[in-house]
Every structure is written in structure tokens, then in C-alpha cells.
Amino acid sequence: MITSVIKEKKNSKGMQDKIKQNSIKLESENVGVFYGHKKVLQNVTMRIQANTVTALIGPSGCGKSTYLRLFNRMNDYIDNFRKEGDVIIDGNEIYKKGIEIEELRKTVGMVFQKPNPFPKSIYENVAYGLRIQGINKKSALDEIVEKSIKQAALWDEVKDDLKKNALTLSGGQQQRLCIARTLAVQPSVILMDEPASALDPISTARIEDLIYELKQNYTILIVTHNMQQAGRVSDHTGFFYLGELVEFGDTRQIFTNPKSEKTESYISGRFG
Amino acid sequence: MNNAAKNKLKDNLLKYFGILCTLSGLIALAIFIIDILMDGLQRLDWEFITSLPSRFPEKAGILTAWTGTVWVFCLTALIAIPIGVAAGVYLEEYNKKGALANLLEINIANLAGVPSIIYGILGLEIFVRILNLGGSLLAGSFTLALLILPIIIVATREAIRTVPKTIKEASFALGATKWQTISRQVLPASASGIITGVILALSRAVGETAPLIVIGALAYVPFVAKTPMDEFTILPIQIFNWVSRPQHGFIINAAAAIIVLLGFVFIMNGVAVYIRNKAQRKGQ
Structure with a gap:
């Protein structure tokens, strides 16, 4: 009798773990960040579901x-960086000892604010993440490069000149190339730091469509200044202000019925 | 004369003064080169380049001197480039910023300003005596390598600093290690700057005389050096030796040797400028 209860408990815990694994991809538990003595983030607790797009909004300098x-x-490259609390991906704290940063970054890709392709050919840009893993076989590279560029909705524009220097592409194309480059490493999470802020409206729309597509296979976290964009692409939205997470919830709820007054005044454009 | 006219006059005066200042350096160089060419060209022929030194000016050649210069150039490059570039990469990419880093930085900048004769004395003590290399090519090359190391280090650091941070971030974000990022992104992107600095440093080394005289490079070496342990002479020492001779024939020889040395240095500087321009065009 007792054993069966324990067994049941174990089972249910196993089930829970499974459900947790299936739904929660990224977590932060009371996370705070210091640069030297300056606290730039405090007490941020957030759970982010797999295969969703989460927008992080807030005024400049909000963390x-x-x-x-x-x-x-x-952030590890910033002098005097220190964090407290737990940052968890797939149930693992990623700042604990023994975590290989290089391995982590193969799981968690990143797209930056300004398109930053390497000064190499389009092909080599996408192949870079694989080459550093020691994958140099041409057939393998060809396949992944093509697949990744297609996924990034850039293939039709560049398929005939993959040898061309990536810097000759337009800004919007460069940013999609950077997304392709990130996808080639086959991450499960993609971080985007204002990926469209340096782009024209048409390129922006293409990136947004792309984010929507990618959601099927990736968990996406996107920082944006542009609230309409957050509204268009995200499932969930977190509003940051002065280093704190003021509100986090369904994007629709945040935009139509925010709980916090701060959120409301930011969204309605009263500050920021 | 009203004020506007006065100002205009001042403006023009300053302009012409500036042109004069600019030209003064060029004119001096032009006079020097023309003078050297007039003296030396008549002597400059294949025989002069392929002859061993001699007591008789008309028989003497610069074979040992220019081969010595080529030896020194290659050995110095071989020693100084890896060490200098590695030190520059370390200082720029690995060294933590702090008091120690500042001290290192100031010291390297100071080293670049130490007179070359001091390096000669250092080389004499360390390489010739303690390491027992004698007045060999190797001792001379080590000494010159020390002399140009600070220049190469500074050039490497400056070149590396021009590589955008965003490129490094992109590489790290794809899972590259620090060394992968340096070897595959940072060094290729800064290569032209580093190469330019290295060539200018080497062209300075090739023209140095004092430190090599101190470590015992000889003016009269009757054979061509075959190994790095051989004694040697170099073009500047040969020139120095010839101009101090009383016979007019040797003065002519010196002029001819100067033409060869200048040609060597000009070609190297030209290559450096070419590489820099090419890199700038690529950057645009």
C-alpha cells in the first residue's frame, strides 16, 4: 500500500517532469545582474514555454x-559582470560549473541588433558554425547551408551567388543571412536582440514573417523597442522597467488589459 | 589695405609657407637621391653585385653584404613575427585590463623608444656572450628582433582593435572558442594591418647599423654566409666602412651600395602601402 503510493508519487513526479520538459524551455528564478556595484536587473522570474515567441519590451536601459x-x-564578456539566482534551460542551470559555454551556444543561437555577417562569402557565413565544430565535409555542408538559407527565406535571392561576399547584400538580406547562420548550428532557442531595428519596413515585415515560421521548431526570445512588432509576433510579452520585470503574460492581455499602471502608460506611449 | 585684404594676404602667406615646408623634406630627399645616383649608377652592375669584398675599390663588390642583409632580414622576420604577433594578440585579447596591463603597455611603448645602440649592448651581453652565439647571423637577428618587437606588438594591437566587436560576438554566439574566434575572424580581418606594421618594422631592421656593429658584425667578410651561425656583414655596415675610406673609389662603391639598400627599403615600403590600400578598398 505504502509502496504503491510512493510509486504513484514517483510516477506523477515523472509525469510532471515530462510535462515541464515539454512546455517550459527557459526559466529564470529570482535573477539579478550586477555590473560592478550597479544592479541592472533584479528578481526576474520568468518561465518561457517551448515553441513560443516571447517579446521583451521596455524603455532603453531597462535591462x-x-x-x-x-x-x-x-554578458560574461562584460567586466565585473555578476549574476544571482538561477538561469535554467531544459531544467539545467547554465551558470553552474562544468557547463561548456561553447556547447550551450550551439543550443542557444543569437541574432544581433545590427546585421553582423562575417566578411566572407554567403556560403562560408552559414558554414562557419559547422566548420568550428569540425564539420568540413562538402556534401554535409552544402546540404545544411542550403537548408538553413531556405529556412531563413533567403534562398531565392542568393542561390546563384553563394560565393559572393556577404557584405554586398542589403541590410535586410544580411540579417536573414545572420538568421540562416544561426539556424545552421541547429539550436533549439533563438535569442533576437532588436533584430529589425536597423531595417526598412519591408525587410522588417519579412523578418517578422520569418519569426512566425520559425516558432514551429524553435523557442524564440525577442527584445524589441517597437511595440507594434511585439504585438504582431509574440505570444507572450514581458515588460521591463528599471531592471525589474513589471509584468509578464499573454501578449493580448498585456496590450489590451495590462494589470500594472506602469505597463499601461508605457504601452499607450506616455513614456519610453 | 582693409581688413579683408589683410586676412586674405595672411591666408595666402600661410599657404605658401606650408607648401615650402612640405617641399623642404622632399627637395632634400630628391637632392640626396640625385647625388647618390650620379655617383653610384656608373658603378652599379652585375659584377658589383656578385663580387666579394676587396682591397681594390674597382674589384670590390657587395655580395657578402647583400646576402648578409637578406639573411638578417629572413631570420629577424622568422623570430620577430611569431613572437610579436602572439604578444600583441595576448595583450589585446587575453590580458585582463588593470594596473598590470597599464604597466605593460607603458613599458612596451617605452621600449619602442629605446635607442638602438642599447639593444646592441643588450644583444652583445645576452646572445653573443651568455648564449655564446658569437658575432653570428643568429645573434644579430635576435638583437634586431628584440629591437623591432615593440613596433610589431603595437602594430598588431592597433590592427586587432579595428576589428568590430560585433564580428567577435557573432563568432562567440555560434559556439566558437576564443582561439577559433581569434584565428578565424580576428587575425584574418586584421591581417593587412599586421602585415603593414611588420613590413615597416622589418624595413627599419634592415637599415639598422649600430646594434650590429656592437655585437661584432664585420665589415670585411670574405665569404658568403651559409648557416645562421656564420659571421656576417650587412649593407649598412659595408656602406659605413666604405665611406670612411680615403680612396675616392670606395666612395663611389658606397653610393652604389646605397642605391641597392634604398631600392630594397623602397620596395618593402611600397609593398606595405600596396597592402594597406588594398585593404582599405576592400573595407569600403
């Missing part, structure tokens, strides 16, 4: 980019 960069440990 949303810092929060984003916690998930692939890009």
Missing part, C-alpha cells in the same frame, strides 16, 4: 537586453 544575453552567457 531587457541584459536579460536576453543571460541565456547564452554573452
Whole structure:
């Protein structure tokens, strides 16, 4: 009798773990970040479901980019960076000892604010992430490069000149190339730091369509200044203000019926 | 004369003064080169280049001197480039910023300003005596390598600093290690700057005389060096030796040797400028 209860408990815990794994991809537990003595983030707790798009919004300097960069440990390069609390991906705390940063970044890709292709050919840009893993076989590279560029909706524009220098592409094409480059490594999470802020409206629309497509296979976290964009592409939205997560919830709820007054005045454009 | 006219006059005066200043350097160089060419060209022929030194000016050649210069050039490059570039990469990419880094930085900048004769004395003590290399090509090359290391280090750091941070971030974000990022992104992107700096440093090394005289490079070496352990002479020492001779024939020889040395240095500087321009065009 007792054993069966324990067994049941174990089972249900196993089930829960499974459900958790299936739904929660990224978590942060009371996360705070310091640059030296300056606290730039505090007490951020967030759970992000797999295969969703989560937008992080808020005025400049509110900590949303810092929060984003916690998930692939890009803040590690900042002098005097220190964090408290837990940052968890797939149930693992990613700042604990023994975590290989390089391995982590193969799971968590990133697209930056300004398109930053390498000064190499289009092909080599996409192949880079594979070459550094030691994959140099031409047939394997050809296949993944083509697949990734197609996924990034750039194939038709560049298929005839993959040898061309990536810097000759337009800004919007460069950004899609950067997305292709990220996809080639086959991450499960993609972090986007204002990926369309340097682009014209047409390129922006293409990137947004792409984000919508990618949601099927990836968990996407996107920082944006543009609230209409957050409204268009995201399922959930988190509003940051002065280093704190003020409100986090369904995008529709945040935009139509925010719980916090701060959120409401930011969304309605009263500040920021 | 009203004020506007006065100002205009001042403006023009300054302009012509500026042109004069600019030209003064060029004119001096032009006079020097014409003078050297007039003296030396008559002597400059294949025989001069392929002859060993001699007591008789009309028989003496620069074979040992220019082969010595080529030896020194290659050995110095071989020693100084890897060390200098590696040190520059370390200082720029690995070294933590702080008091120690600042101290290192100031010291390297100071080293670049130390007179070359001091390096000669250092080389004499360390390479010739303690390491027992004697007045060999190797000792001379080590000494010159020390001399140009600070220049290469500074050039490497400056070149690396021009590589945009966004490129490094992109590489890291794709899972590259630090070394992969440096070797596959940072160094290729800064290569032209590094190469330009290295060539200018080497062209300075090739023209150095004092430190090599101190470590015991000889003016009269009757054979062509075959190994790095051989004694040697170089073009500047040969020139220095010839101009101090009383016979007019040797003065002519010196002029001819100067033409060869200048040609060598000009070609190297030209290559450096070409590489830099090419890189700038690529950047645009």
C-alpha cells in the first residue's frame, strides 16, 4: 500500500517532469545582474514555454537586453559582470560549473541588433558554425547551408551567388543571412536582440514573417523597442522597467488589459 | 589695405609657407637621391653585385653584404613575427585590463623608444656572450628582433582593435572558442594591418647599423654566409666602412651600395602601402 503510493508519487513526479520538459524551455528564478556595484536587473522570474515567441519590451536601459544575453552567457564578456539566482534551460542551470559555454551556444543561437555577417562569402557565413565544430565535409555542408538559407527565406535571392561576399547584400538580406547562420548550428532557442531595428519596413515585415515560421521548431526570445512588432509576433510579452520585470503574460492581455499602471502608460506611449 | 585684404594676404602667406615646408623634406630627399645616383649608377652592375669584398675599390663588390642583409632580414622576420604577433594578440585579447596591463603597455611603448645602440649592448651581453652565439647571423637577428618587437606588438594591437566587436560576438554566439574566434575572424580581418606594421618594422631592421656593429658584425667578410651561425656583414655596415675610406673609389662603391639598400627599403615600403590600400578598398 505504502509502496504503491510512493510509486504513484514517483510516477506523477515523472509525469510532471515530462510535462515541464515539454512546455517550459527557459526559466529564470529570482535573477539579478550586477555590473560592478550597479544592479541592472533584479528578481526576474520568468518561465518561457517551448515553441513560443516571447517579446521583451521596455524603455532603453531597462535591462531587457541584459536579460536576453543571460541565456547564452554573452554578458560574461562584460567586466565585473555578476549574476544571482538561477538561469535554467531544459531544467539545467547554465551558470553552474562544468557547463561548456561553447556547447550551450550551439543550443542557444543569437541574432544581433545590427546585421553582423562575417566578411566572407554567403556560403562560408552559414558554414562557419559547422566548420568550428569540425564539420568540413562538402556534401554535409552544402546540404545544411542550403537548408538553413531556405529556412531563413533567403534562398531565392542568393542561390546563384553563394560565393559572393556577404557584405554586398542589403541590410535586410544580411540579417536573414545572420538568421540562416544561426539556424545552421541547429539550436533549439533563438535569442533576437532588436533584430529589425536597423531595417526598412519591408525587410522588417519579412523578418517578422520569418519569426512566425520559425516558432514551429524553435523557442524564440525577442527584445524589441517597437511595440507594434511585439504585438504582431509574440505570444507572450514581458515588460521591463528599471531592471525589474513589471509584468509578464499573454501578449493580448498585456496590450489590451495590462494589470500594472506602469505597463499601461508605457504601452499607450506616455513614456519610453 | 582693409581688413579683408589683410586676412586674405595672411591666408595666402600661410599657404605658401606650408607648401615650402612640405617641399623642404622632399627637395632634400630628391637632392640626396640625385647625388647618390650620379655617383653610384656608373658603378652599379652585375659584377658589383656578385663580387666579394676587396682591397681594390674597382674589384670590390657587395655580395657578402647583400646576402648578409637578406639573411638578417629572413631570420629577424622568422623570430620577430611569431613572437610579436602572439604578444600583441595576448595583450589585446587575453590580458585582463588593470594596473598590470597599464604597466605593460607603458613599458612596451617605452621600449619602442629605446635607442638602438642599447639593444646592441643588450644583444652583445645576452646572445653573443651568455648564449655564446658569437658575432653570428643568429645573434644579430635576435638583437634586431628584440629591437623591432615593440613596433610589431603595437602594430598588431592597433590592427586587432579595428576589428568590430560585433564580428567577435557573432563568432562567440555560434559556439566558437576564443582561439577559433581569434584565428578565424580576428587575425584574418586584421591581417593587412599586421602585415603593414611588420613590413615597416622589418624595413627599419634592415637599415639598422649600430646594434650590429656592437655585437661584432664585420665589415670585411670574405665569404658568403651559409648557416645562421656564420659571421656576417650587412649593407649598412659595408656602406659605413666604405665611406670612411680615403680612396675616392670606395666612395663611389658606397653610393652604389646605397642605391641597392634604398631600392630594397623602397620596395618593402611600397609593398606595405600596396597592402594597406588594398585593404582599405576592400573595407569600403
